[in-house]
């Protein structure tokens with residue numbers, strides 16, 4: 001198992017963001033990222049054609065997640081793949097989630 005190795009790694013001591021800070025950080029990401037009501041999670045739903053491309057996006061997210069040891073929840077099906085980032089160890093949204101979301105945006109750009 002890969003230990004979280006991005007931005008110094010995550011732990012229960014990693015600071016979580018206020019909803020206000022999260023909203024500011026969201027502006028640095030692709031416009032499709034959405035912040036959950038409680039401010040703990042960001043989600044991007046990617047529309048694709050068919051099923052294979054949805055699986056490829058999920059695989060790309062899995063590949064990136066295992067490199068960094070920081071893992072999004074991934075949902076996919078015909079026509080879509082959705083990624084959600086939160087830092088489980090810290091119990092909320094952290095800079096690590098933002099960094100991962102940004103890197104994923106870069107892979108799709």
Ligand SMILES: C[C@H](O)[C@H](O)[C@H]1CNC2=NC(N)=NC(=O)C2=N1
Nearest residue numbers: 003004069070071086087088089
């Ligand atoms: C030991 C290891 O670094 C941790 O358990 C990692 C694994 N992947 C993780 N992924 C996410 N999204 N949050 C975490 O807190 C987390 N913790």
